[in-house]
Amino acid sequence: MYLSGHEASLDLREVVGVKAVKIPAKSSTLSFGKNAKVDENVPYCIEMQPIGPLGFSVVIITRPGNHRWRCKQVSFQCKDSSLCHQWITAIKEALKSEAFCRPKKLVVFVNPFSGKKKAVKLYRDKVLPLFELADIHVTYIETERQNHARDLLVQNSLDLKRIDGLVCVGGDGMFSEVLNGLLTFTAHDLHIEEMDRFEPVAPDIRIGIIPAGSTNTIVYTTTGTSDVVTSTLHIILGDQIGIDVNSVNVNDQFVRYSVTLLGYGYMGDLLKDSDNKRWMGPSRYSWSGTKSFLANNAYYGEIKYRLSSNSDSHPTDAVKCYSGCDICSMAGQSNSRSTSKVEISAGRDTDLQLDEQSDFMKHSNSQSSDLSGSYSDSNWRTVIGKFVAVNSVTMSCSCDLSPPGMSPYCHLGDGCMDLIMVSQCSRIEFLKFLLRTAKGEERKNLDFIQMHRVKEFSFRPLTEDSDLLSISSEENIPQSKKVKLKRQTSRTSVWNCDGEVIDQPKISVRVHCQLVKLFARGVEDPSLQDDQKRNCCSPSFDNS
Numbered sequence: 001m002y003l004s005g006h007e008a009s010l011d012l013r014e015v016v017g018v019k020a021v022k023i024p025a026k027s028s029t030l031s032f033g034k035n036a037k038v039d040e041n042v043p044y045c046i047e048m049q050p051i052g053p054l055g056f057s058v059v060i061i062t063r064p065g066n067h068r069w070r071c072k073q074v075s076f077q078c079k080d081s082s083l084c085h086q087w088i089t090a091i092k093e094a095l096k097s098e099a100f101c102r103p104k105k106l107v108v109f110v111n112p113f114s115g116k117k118k119a120v121k122l123y124r125d126k127v128l129p130l131f132e133l134a135d136i137h138v139t140y141i142e143t144e145r146q147n148h149a150r151d152l153l154v155q156n157s158l159d160l161k162r163i164d165g166l167v168c169v170g171g172d173g174m175f176s177e178v179l180n181g182l183l184t185f186t187a188h189d190l191h192i193e194e195m196d197r198f199e200p201v202a203p204d205i206r207i208g209i210i211p212a213g214s215t216n217t218i219v220y221t222t223t224g225t226s227d228v229v230t231s232t233l234h235i236i237l238g239d240q241i242g243i244d245v246n247s248v249n250v251n252d253q254f255v256r257y258s259v260t261l262l263g264y265g266y267m268g269d270l271l272k273d274s275d276n277k278r279w280m281g282p283s284r285y286s287w288s289g290t291k292s293f294l295a296n297n298a299y300y301g302e303i304k305y306r307l308s309s310n311s312d313s314h315p316t317d318a319v320k321c322y323s324g325c326d327i328c329s330m331a332g333q334s335n336s337r338s339t340s341k342v343e344i345s346a347g348r349d350t351d352l353q354l355d356e357q358s359d360f361m362k363h364s365n366s367q368s369s370d371l372s373g374s375y376s377d378s379n380w381r382t383v384i385g386k387f388v389a390v391n392s393v394t395m396s397c398s399c400d401l402s403p404p405g406m407s408p409y410c411h412l413g414d415g416c417m418d419l420i421m422v423s424q425c426s427r428i429e430f431l432k433f434l435l436r437t438a439k440g441e442e443r444k445n446l447d448f449i450q451m452h453r454v455k456e457f458s459f460r461p462l463t464e465d466s467d468l469l470s471i472s473s474e475e476n477i478p479q480s481k482k483v484k485l486k487r488q489t490s491r492t493s494v495w496n497c498d499g500e501v502i503d504q505p506k507i508s509v510r511v512h513c514q515l516v517k518l519f520a521r522g523v524e525d526p527s528l529q530d531d532q533k534r535n536c537c538s539p540s541f542d543n544s
């Protein structure tokens, strides 16, 4: 917003709402008269010229810092109540314009048991008054059990065609329920069966998240902070951003969608241990994290992954994904061009060929085998090893514990995930990895870490007799060594899939570029001025 002389211009893109107010006689507000006008050439601005008494307040957003948004009231006087009413109506009507993509009807799910169990109060005290100010009609649902929200969505009990968005007040787990419910409903509605290698369909409506959980990774990564008011304001302004979604298969059967982390080994063990300590609240993760760290378990496994075809884009390339990110915009455009045709990519058949032709890694720290030219998609690689952790993230996974996130240069909507493999290492080495991850420090010179930007991957634990040869350097393994290896390979971990445990270790994962839209705009580049932030961000305004 700027004020100049007797005129005030407000950027309607950043208006939260407008209300009538009684303005005290000595207030320092501006007033305006009949010759105030909507400037047709500046579609987002209304110019107001001051005269007269009575008034109304326009609530706009401010950026006090650290990516947090707050509200500020700008009050105007009118010379009579009719003019005041006209202005309120004109501003409300302008905000309803399709160009702004602001939601009018929302379904809000609140998980009363999220995080520190304050979700209901947070919603009533901080969110609802802002939704009311913005004239958003809300259907409120307090969840009564796990999968309540998901079931309501899959069964289409909410008439999704008549609403603009779903909001979950909770943590990543609650979002995951809503995401899975919405995508499954969308597929079923089009009679698409969710099976091995099916193409999921993008829903029409957006999802918003009000952070009230323990980790709040998705909110933090898409807004730059985990703050209730900030997230509410992103929803009200109608922000939108497409984020990548994974489809996860277990034993070749589709099981669920994920958007943040898939972690085997350390992150899986941590989650499994923490699941029956929910009573501890968010601190359960620190407790179980320390336990898993001390256990220093490592697991044998085979990972096959398909590298991104963009060799310039890499987990260590230092290109941050900010609001209006060029890499995500380009990926989004080519994705929307390709959605009309069925995409054919290398699949299980090629995996078999790969098994026959590949020169497997014998040691966990050695380089991956290059299978270039052996079949149509030469970007497949295979790694065999003993891993403390295998993590795949589809977004950076910034959160309070690690503001830079598990993979700081990962993109929200580039159609790729970052695969981070931590080979067997000492506790000191793993601590180094954890600390560097928490602080966002360089990890590429740690020789027990491999990082790749991939489109899909599969993992299988090495537990079969036939696997022993591939993990031993000896041609004829002595009986004593065989027994030892058998004991070691029979130990498996579980997968941490967006905070839910998947018990079966054999999985395959594919990423679907910008499959779902959130009410967010990505992290605003802190080096930009406020007006630059306003202009670079939201795709909805580019199209308007």
Ligand SMILES: Nc1ncnc2c1ncn2[C@@H]1O[C@H](COP(=O)(O)OP(=O)(O)OP(=O)(O)O)[C@@H](O)[C@H]1O
Pocket (backbone or CB within 6 Å): 111, 112, 113, 114, 115, 116, 143, 144, 145, 146, 147, 148, 169, 170, 171, 172, 173, 174, 175, 177, 212, 213, 214, 215, 216, 217, 499
């Ligand atoms: N009424 C309820 N009772 C018990 N569990 C519920 C209820 N409503 C939702 N849930 C489940 O609680 C799980 C965890 O909730 P949520 O993600 O909101 O909080 P959290 O685990 O504290 O945070 P985070 O996921 O960020 O670590 C979700 O997977 C959801 O399925």
Ligand SMILES: CCCCCCCCCCCCC/C=C/[C@@H](O)[C@H](CO)NC(=O)CCCCC
Pocket (backbone or CB within 6 Å): 171, 172, 173, 214, 215, 216, 217, 260, 261, 271, 285, 286, 289, 397, 399, 401, 402, 405, 406, 434, 435, 437, 438, 496, 497, 498, 499, 500
């Ligand atoms: C010195 C020790 C510092 C440890 C820092 C390690 C680096 C952590 C990177 C952050 C990764 C977050 C991944 C997000 C996972 C969420 O989908 C999931 C559900 O909310 N949370 C957890 O699994 C809970 C995750 C708990 C992480 C410890």
Ligand SMILES: [Ca+2]
Pocket (backbone or CB within 6 Å): 244, 394, 395, 410, 411, 412, 413, 414, 415, 416, 417
């Ligand atoms: Ca991505």
